[in-house]
Amino acid sequence: MQFQLTSDFIENIAQHIAKKEGNTLREVLQDFHFADIAELLDQLKIDQATYLIQQLESDLTSEALMELDDDVREKILERLSPKEIAAELEELDTDDAADIIAELDEKIQQKVIDKIEDQEHLADIVELLNYDEDTAGALMAKELVQVKETWTVAGCVREMRRQAENVTRVHSIYVTNKEGKLTGRLSLKDLLTAEAKTKISDVFIPKVDYVTVHTENEEVARIMQKYDLEAIPVVDDQGILMGRITIDDIVDFIKDEAEKDYQMAAGISQDVEADDSIVDLTKARLPWLVLGLLGGLGSVYIMRGFDEALATHVELFFFTPLIAAMAGNVGVQSSAIIVQGLANDNVKGSLFKRLLKEVGLALINGVALGVLVILFGALTQMDQQVAFTIAISMLLVIIVAALVGTFVPIILDKKGIDPAIATGPFITTSNDIFGIFLFFFIAKLILNF
């Protein structure tokens, strides 16, 4: 059933583009889904993609543009005239149109706005541009089906037919009072089963979840997930119905957040993808590598400080990468669980209990690993006392690393900082240094060098 983009097909389209055969392109692609058009655009060179967009109908290309990666879309928009961009925006829902305008160069923005013909659509878009980024106001669309409490079911169906023209998918019908304040919602089921003359006020559901234009995206996502909502109405400070947010916008947000946490943990500081430029990838990656390097240089310093052990217990130096690795791994494990728990809002209970639990976990893991080290020592005829010392200090390093991994994210979260930045390189690096110092310090105490 699904469309498969073959290289033959792409080659074919590219040839039509080279020959400037606009009519043929329109014919071949007219019944395509916009998501498939987007996939095709993604495979073409920017100039080819731009030409294709200029040739096809805006109702197809506008949605395809929304599916593209930001940087590809940016390059295509740079090559379109303000009038061509405005034609795309006329076809988009207000939320998507506002997103595109926000992405444009400031000098172009006004020119594009001037070219939008549908004044009502334009007013809605401009309104959305005024809300703070990352809030429900900026995320919502103005398109929705709204009926008044005082109407009859028959009048409501009539009005819905009119409004539905602008709404791609009817998720819910929202009910407002005379002043436009949200008072409830109406299910399609009730509308279908009620008598034509019944007043809406007699059949609507006066309970409805909502957010305000100032609610942060994160909170919107939390509420929609918790209550399994597919759309949520947005009101202003006076309770006036302003717009609605649909689940597809939130799916992207949820996925981006989960992926961002993972990237942060892997030491990638910007939202990059495999196909981004080398410069973008370097910007996202090099800072964390420098951090890791500084950590490594820190451990060089520490070992120089303990160099008197070289004469008597050189094995300790062979074990430092192992100690650093264990400290790093344990720290990353602990922090990953806490960061996800914080994101999903299920880190509950007292901090003291959590501390006991982490110490318990670290003890079990540390003892098991320590036994393996002692075994390895026996097998490779190491000095028993040294093997034992390594096992003991490793155990302590693991406990400390687990506590750092657990509590640094919790403390950051309490201070309102995204705990995801604490995972990955930051925790690994500090645990490396700290672990190596602790290791030599304890070894020095036991072995007395």
Added chain:
Amino acid sequence: MQFQLTSDFIENIAQHIAKKEGNTLREVLQDFHFADIAELLDQLKIDQATYLIQQLESDLTSEALMELDDDVREKILERLSPKEIAAELEELDTDDAADIIAELDEKIQQKVIDKIEDQEHLADIVELLNYDEDTAGALMAKELVQVKETWTVAGCVREMRRQAENVTRVHSIYVTNKEGKLTGRLSLKDLLTAEAKTKISDVFIPKVDYVTVHTENEEVARIMQKYDLEAIPVVDDQGILMGRITIDDIVDFIKDEAEKDYQMAAGISQDVEADDSIVDLTKARLPWLVLGLLGGLGSVYIMRGFDEALATHVELFFFTPLIAAMAGNVGVQSSAIIVQGLANDNVKGSLFKRLLKEVGLALINGVALGVLVILFGALTQMDQQVAFTIAISMLLVIIVAALVGTFVPIILDKKGIDPAIATGPFITTSNDIFGIFLFFFIAKLILNF
């Protein structure tokens, strides 16, 4: 607007439970949303939660049960009688009911099935139990609105009223032919605007995306995301309409996948949460730590092999944690980007180009970091030749680590193995060992010890 669970409120409920005041509990909680009931259940002891479920109406508690963590739900279900469980299942959609039965102990399953009274509901549930896990068949629900091509709009509205009783949310109306084969869909908009006597065959949309009962969940998620679908019909091998999958089931799947990738990268092999037991957490974490330990022991071996350098170039040993850390970090960065790219299906283009890109990236990062090492050497009066050797070998280690991080996931993916398992500990550990060996090997060549 949202309900806030306070400790006073929980305490209050716990007291009513202790006094066995079922009527009061029903009164206090009757207007609650099931998601809030779930949050409350989560805060109570298992026996308290069980009592509460026995007291409240099944239409409220069944949905709340679905919101609970698997392990909490399992413990509560163990304490309910087969008849009580059956009462909950009667209220659930078929997909959720089948999920719960699948979670039950085999001995209990049949007893519960025998107690379900609604025979049609039961037949649907049993059908769903027969599909393979992780396929559309097991994920779909039987509840949907289905109309025949031959009906009129008026007949269709009548029938929809009847069917809608069983369907929580009407996403789409599916159209089938006489044999029950899916032939298209009907938009609510068209239904609202068409004349009562019009035949469905004249107004329906003959194009509809669908999956089969055998389609894997991952593919279902990909299609629904790509085409922005909120529901997708599921057909059998003959094209007969069997059920539908809604976006909320897919949201959970997408989120779980993204979180699983992150946990894998952090060295956690099972889907665990912060509040799981110490035993479960140890099972998920210890194996990866053992892998890391074996890697560390491997590097001990390597360094013993190069111990002749101790006499002349002891600084090399101080730098091994740094080398290991850089190899690990670079490998994790490269693999994270590739794993996400593979999951989102946007790793395109030739492997050779990707190789060039990774080498280019590694060169830029490696040279920048190498300069820092040489600077550090100059500042701390290290032997210039040694500092230079360290910088050069670090550069080579970084290039190799980037290539391992990039191509191990790609190769695994080509072989049909989840590339996420290659990230985190596996790549870190192999890059540690490999990096340290390469480091000493190159140093030996240059410094000639």
